[in-house]
Amino acid sequence: MEVNRIEEREYKVVKLTSFADSLAEQIEIWESLGLSKSQITRYVTDIQTAVDSLSYWPGRFQDVTDQYGFVEPTHRIPIGNVYAVFYRIKPDINSVIVGALFDRRRFKVKF
Structure with a gap:
C-alpha cells in the first residue's frame, strides 16, 4: 500500500486567525454545554496533536x-465524528496552511 507522502522534510505549520477564532468559539460552546475542563482539554490536545503532525x-x-468543490488541493483532519479542520499543503513555500475548525453538521466551508 502506497502512502501519500510529500518529500521528506519539515513543513512550517501556519494557523490562520480563523483557526484560533473558531477553536476559541468552540471551547465556549463546549463550556456552555457543560463539558468538563478535562474533556475540553482532551479535545484541544487531540486537535493540536493532529495539526502539529502536519x-x-x-x-x-x-x-x-473534489468532495467539497475546492479549486486548490485541500485536506481534511477529522476530529471525532463531529468536527473537522481543513488545510492546504504549499510545497513551494514549505508550509501547511491550517483553516478554521468546523462542525461537520453545519458545513458551510470557505477556505
Whole structure:
C-alpha cells in the first residue's frame, strides 16, 4: 500500500486567525454545554496533536478537494465524528496552511 507522502522534510505549520477564532468559539460552546475542563482539554490536545503532525507528514489526511468543490488541493483532519479542520499543503513555500475548525453538521466551508 502506497502512502501519500510529500518529500521528506519539515513543513512550517501556519494557523490562520480563523483557526484560533473558531477553536476559541468552540471551547465556549463546549463550556456552555457543560463539558468538563478535562474533556475540553482532551479535545484541544487531540486537535493540536493532529495539526502539529502536519509538519512532518502533511499528506496524512484525506484530500477532499473534489468532495467539497475546492479549486486548490485541500485536506481534511477529522476530529471525532463531529468536527473537522481543513488545510492546504504549499510545497513551494514549505508550509501547511491550517483553516478554521468546523462542525461537520453545519458545513458551510470557505477556505
